[in-house]
Amino acid sequence: MDANPSPVFNHADLFEGIADRLPDRVALACDGEHLTFRELDEVANRLAHALLAAGVQPGQHVGMQLYNGVPYVVALIATMKIRAVPVNVNYRYVEAELEYLYGDSDIVALLYDVEFDARVANVAPVQEKLRTLIAVGGASAVPGAVEYDALLAGQPAGRGFGPRREDDTYIVYTGGTTGMPKGVMWDTKDILFAFANPTYPAPETPQGWIDHAANSGTLTMMPVAPLMHGAAQVAIWIAWWMGATVVFTRKFDGHGVWKTIETEKVNSLTITGDAMAIPMADALEKAVKEGNGYDLSSLFAYVSTGAIFTGTVRDRIQELLPNVMVLDRFGSTESGSTAQATTGSSPEKGLRFAPDVENIAVLDDGLEIVQPGSGVMGQVARTGFIARGYYKDEAKTAKTFPTTPDGRRWLLTGDIATVEEDGTIAVFGRGSQTINTGGEKVFPEEVEAVLKGHPAVFDAVVTGIPDERFGYRVAAVVQLRDPDVAREDLDAHCRKELSGYKVPRTYAFVPEMKRSPAGKADYRWAKEIAQGS
Known part of the structure; x- marks a missing residue:
C-alpha cells in the first residue's frame, strides 16, 4: 500500500491516512458484508x-x-x-x-x-x-x-x-x-470543518485528524438515511474521523434497523426526523408487545439530523429507549452542522437551538446581526466554513451567499428566527414555506407538529393554497392511522393548541405520504394534493 507522506484537508487523503493506521479495523458493514479499512481502500x-x-x-x-x-x-x-x-x-x-x-x-x-x-x-x-x-x-x-x-x-x-x-x-x-x-x-476543507463532530475541537492539521482517528477507541455508528442524502454521506466521514465503523442497511425498514443495531452492536444512530422515527417506534413497540424485543444495550445515542422531531415523537422514542440520549441537530446541506436543540425544544412548543460555533448568527433584512433579546426576526446565517455556492446558478448563489459591508461572506439558511437574551436561537420555520393568510404568518412546522400529536395521525404535511379572501389558506395533507377519524376531530384538536388562523381550513387525506427517501416533506406534491381536494 502506497504511503501518504503529506496529507492535506481532503477526504481521500485523510481516508488513506486512517487506512494506513487502522488497516485491520472494520470500516464498513452493510447487510452482513464487512470490509476493513485496508480492504475498502x-x-x-x-x-x-x-x-x-x-x-x-x-x-x-x-x-x-x-x-x-x-x-x-x-x-x-x-x-x-x-x-x-x-x-x-x-x-x-x-x-x-x-x-x-x-x-x-x-x-x-x-x-x-x-x-x-x-x-x-x-x-x-x-x-x-x-x-x-x-x-x-x-x-x-x-x-x-x-x-x-x-x-x-x-x-x-x-x-x-x-x-x-x-x-x-x-x-x-x-x-x-x-x-x-x-x-x-x-x-x-470547508465541508470537513463545517461537519466536524462538535463534541471536541477539530484538529488543526490533516495529520491531527488522522492521529485522532487512530487513537480513538472502537465505536460503531449507523446513519439510517440513504446515501443519496447529504446527511448520510457526511455521517460516514464524521464516523471515520473518529476511527469508527460505519453500518448501513440497503433500504430503510423499521425492524431491519433494530435488528442491525442488535447484530452490529451499534452505539450511535442518526435518522432524519419523524418520517423515520415513527415507523421505527411502531416496529419496536410491536416487537416488544409480541415478546420479540431487540437487544439494544449497545445503543447510547439516537440523533435526528436534517429534520426535526416533533415533541410527541421524541417523547415516544425516549420512552421506548429510556437509557439512550435522544437529540436534535440543526443544520443544512449548505451550512454544515450548526446547533443542537435545547431541552424541551420542539416545533409545537418552540424550536430553540444552542449554536455549536461562534460564526452562527441571525441577520435581519439589512444583513445586520440581530442583537440578543431585541425580538427582531431575521434569517439564521453562518459565516466561515460554508459552501462555495450552487452549481451553474450564479443568481441563487449571490442571493443565498451575500457578502456584508465588513467583507464577510454569509450563508442565509432561509430559517426564520430571533435571538434570545442568553444567545439561544429561536427558530420559527422555513421562510420559503411560510403561509401568509390574511396578513398573519403561519409556519407549517408548528401546525404539522400539532397534527402529528393526535393519536389517529400517522403523518402530516402543511402548506398554503390560494384563497379568495385571505390570499392563502392553511391546508393539511394527512395520513391517518384510524380512517374513521373525522375532520372535525382534527379541527378540535388543533384549536386546543393553535390560534384560529393557524388551524387548517382544508384537509386532504392520503393513503400514503410522499416524502423524500431521507424523510423530508415534499411541499410541491402536498400543495398539488391540497389544491385538488
Whole structure:
C-alpha cells in the first residue's frame, strides 16, 4: 500500500491516512458484508483506476444512482481519490427528473443499480457528456454498460494517484422538494470543518485528524438515511474521523434497523426526523408487545439530523429507549452542522437551538446581526466554513451567499428566527414555506407538529393554497392511522393548541405520504394534493 507522506484537508487523503493506521479495523458493514479499512481502500483504488482508464478527469462529475451498499461508499472514495466530483442521484426520480439531473450536473460517468435499468436506458443515451455506465448488482440491458465486478477485476489494488488539493470540489444535490434540485458545491476543507463532530475541537492539521482517528477507541455508528442524502454521506466521514465503523442497511425498514443495531452492536444512530422515527417506534413497540424485543444495550445515542422531531415523537422514542440520549441537530446541506436543540425544544412548543460555533448568527433584512433579546426576526446565517455556492446558478448563489459591508461572506439558511437574551436561537420555520393568510404568518412546522400529536395521525404535511379572501389558506395533507377519524376531530384538536388562523381550513387525506427517501416533506406534491381536494 502506497504511503501518504503529506496529507492535506481532503477526504481521500485523510481516508488513506486512517487506512494506513487502522488497516485491520472494520470500516464498513452493510447487510452482513464487512470490509476493513485496508480492504475498502483497495476496492476503492481498483474503481479509481477503472475511472481513470475510462477517461474520467479531475474536476469531472461522477453520478451515483444507487441504494445503500458497499459500492456506493467505494464510489465516493474512488471518485475523490482521482480528484473527480461525486454527484448523488435520487433513486426515486422518474425519467423526466433524471434527464434534468443528468444534464444539470454534467456527469460523465454513472454507477447505477440494475433495478434502475429501464430508466437509465431511456435517459442516458441522450446525454452527450455521459459516456461511462457502470452497472452494479448484475448484468445490465443498457447498451454500453459495464458490470461493476468485471470492471474492478482487472484493476490494481495499489494507489499511485497524484496529489490532491484542499479546494477540490464536493457536490451534494439537494432534494428539490420546493423546486428543481440544485448542486451545493463545497471545497473539501470547508465541508470537513463545517461537519466536524462538535463534541471536541477539530484538529488543526490533516495529520491531527488522522492521529485522532487512530487513537480513538472502537465505536460503531449507523446513519439510517440513504446515501443519496447529504446527511448520510457526511455521517460516514464524521464516523471515520473518529476511527469508527460505519453500518448501513440497503433500504430503510423499521425492524431491519433494530435488528442491525442488535447484530452490529451499534452505539450511535442518526435518522432524519419523524418520517423515520415513527415507523421505527411502531416496529419496536410491536416487537416488544409480541415478546420479540431487540437487544439494544449497545445503543447510547439516537440523533435526528436534517429534520426535526416533533415533541410527541421524541417523547415516544425516549420512552421506548429510556437509557439512550435522544437529540436534535440543526443544520443544512449548505451550512454544515450548526446547533443542537435545547431541552424541551420542539416545533409545537418552540424550536430553540444552542449554536455549536461562534460564526452562527441571525441577520435581519439589512444583513445586520440581530442583537440578543431585541425580538427582531431575521434569517439564521453562518459565516466561515460554508459552501462555495450552487452549481451553474450564479443568481441563487449571490442571493443565498451575500457578502456584508465588513467583507464577510454569509450563508442565509432561509430559517426564520430571533435571538434570545442568553444567545439561544429561536427558530420559527422555513421562510420559503411560510403561509401568509390574511396578513398573519403561519409556519407549517408548528401546525404539522400539532397534527402529528393526535393519536389517529400517522403523518402530516402543511402548506398554503390560494384563497379568495385571505390570499392563502392553511391546508393539511394527512395520513391517518384510524380512517374513521373525522375532520372535525382534527379541527378540535388543533384549536386546543393553535390560534384560529393557524388551524387548517382544508384537509386532504392520503393513503400514503410522499416524502423524500431521507424523510423530508415534499411541499410541491402536498400543495398539488391540497389544491385538488
